[in-house]
Amino acid sequence: MSSSNTLDQPLSIIEPHGGLGVALIATLRRDLTLMLRRRSxxxxxxxxxxxxITLFPLGLSPDPELLATVAPGLLWVAALLATLLSLDSLFRADFEDGSLEQLLLAPQPLAAMVLAKVVVHWLLTGLPLALMAPVLGLMLGLPAGSHLILMLALALGSASLSLVGAIGAALTVGLARGGVLLSLLVLPLYIPVLIFGAGAVQAALLGSGVAAHLAILGALLALAVMLAPWAIAAALRISVNG
Amino acid sequence: MWAFIHKLGSPKWFYGISARLMPWFWIAAAALLLVGSVWGLLFTPADYQQGNSFRIIYVHVPAAFLAQSIFVSMAIAGLVFMVWKIKVADMAAAVMAPLGAAMTFIALFSGGVWGIPTWGTWWMWDARLTSMLILLFLYIGVIALRGAFASRDSGSRAASVLAMVGVINIPIIKYSVDWWYTLHQPASFTITGRVSMPMEMWAPLLLMVLGFYSFFIALTLMRTRSEILRRESGKRWVQALAEETP
Known part of the structure; x- marks a missing residue:
């Protein structure tokens, strides 16, 4: 008994603190705090x-009618690029200070912990982008009726963008200059979200049903939530060990 | 079964068996491509709508088939490498990627050339061409990611993960692009929408497709063999082999 007790000891120390829920909430809280302290x-x-978005009227034409027709695509492409820019920092700081290694060593499943990190990324990147989009839509002459759809589509779609983008971020976090490579890996995978996201806004403009687009965006998100964490976890293990 | 897989996984065994298999695939590829192209280019009647320009189908369609199949085989090889740590699978995946990118480029280029007589332009945002272009970007991403890592093992595993992620996304991308195309552009002229293709046009196409596949297998075997020699150059059997051959 006594010999097995010494073996069990590390486990019994971990267990009271180590439930999955506790760890998830701790990760969420930690990442949120860290991000909110780095406001920039x-x-x-x-x-x-x-x-x-400001560049487009300058480059195209200030004509509101022309802008309104291209606005859904412009807003989506710009939001997509903004998400892409934010991805590089998703795991970078944790990788550099070693906390990512601790996360890998933790007894909780890495995929779940990574999901918590991506949720924080979406809360502080995708969601604000979605909330801000109607203002920019207004400036591009998007009719008021489509603003809510734009916001909804962006909120739903950007969650998939965060998940898929995190795979690319995890693959490139170990590389010194992964920025351009990251966009090369991630942008092709963003195309379905772009098509259906911009399609939803376009459909709202034309007055046709938007439910199908939003449903497909939701389906893409469900698929991403199901599969992406495993890929992110595998990619992080490669990056940290490599 | 498992013993067989592990035997297949040994580079030395693979080097031996591929030496025996390779000539057959080269012969098959040469015969099929020769018969297929002569038949398709010289003896098949011209299309009543497109005239002789339709004959580019004998390059375009096999290349497009192969471009997609190679990505899937690359992802399968990546999966085998990740799960069973079989190094030969990764070597095969590494040599397949540039070949697949080349096939995608051939499909795109021949599509553009075909576009001149049929659409009157090199490029149209046609659903098939657009998906092919995205596939080319996916290939470039896999190749670039493999090259970006300082350690070969990390690069191999990262490329395997990306290939698997890509292969799950390819059907999603394909269907969303198809959907996008039908919404935005009514098809003015569909090349492949034709219901039935007469036998004399279809048979050489089949030969060409089979020929392209044989060529791909033969070339992959050959390049995997040289990759084995390169990566295993420190092993005794490779050095013995190098001493044998003058």
Missing amino acids: EVMNPLAFFALV
Whole structure:
């Protein structure tokens, strides 16, 4: 008995603190706190989003009618690029200070912990982008009726973007200059979300049903939630050990 | 069964068995491609709508088939490598990626050339061409990711993960692009929408497709063999082999 007791000891120390729920909440709280302390990282994608949207009327034409027809695509492409920019920092700081290694060593399943990290990323990148989009839509002459759909589609779609993007971020976090490579890996995978996201807004503009688009965005999200955490976890293990 | 897989996984055994298999695939590829292209280019009657320009189908369709199949085989090889740690699978995946990218490029280029007589333009945002273009980007991503890692093992595993992620996404991308295309552009001219293809046009196409596949298998075997020699150059059997051959 006594010999097995010494073996069991580390486990019994971990167990009271180590339920999955506790660990998930701790990760969520930690990442949220960290991100909120680095406000500029939260603000930068939003400023980028607004700036890119400002460039289009200057490059195309200030004609509101023309802008309104291309607005769904512009808003989605700009939001997609803003998400892409924010991805590089998703695991970078944790990788550099070694806390990512601790996460890998933790007894909780890595896929679940990673999901918590992605949720924080979405809360502070995708959701603010979605909330800000109607303002920019207004500036592009998007009719008021489509604003709610734009927001909904962006909120749903950006969650998939965060999940899929995190795979790319996890694969490139160990590389010194992974930025361009990251966009090369991730952008092709973003295309379905872009098509259905922009399609939802377009459908709202035309007055046809948007339910199908939103449903497909939801389906893409469900698929991403189911599969992406495993890929992210595998990718992180490669990056940390490599 | 397992013993067989592990035997197949040994580079030395694979090097031996591939030496015996390779000539057959080369012969099959040469025969099929020769008969298929001569039949398709010289003896098949011209299309009543497109004239002789339709003959580019004998390059375009096999290349497009192969472009997609190679990505799937690459992902399967990646899965085998990740699950069973079989190094030969990774070597095969590594040599398949540039070949697949080349096939995708051939499909895109021949599609563009075909576009001139049929659409009057090199490029149209046609659903098939667009999906092919995205596939090319996916290939470039896999190749770039493999090259970006300093350690070969990390690069191999990262490329395997990306290939698997890509292969799950390819059907999603394909269907969303198809959907996008039908919504935005009514098809002015469909190349492949034709219901039935007469036998004399279809048979050489089949030969060409089979020929392309044989060519792909033969080339993959050959390149995997040289990859084995390169990666295993420190092993005794490779050095013995190098001493044998003058």
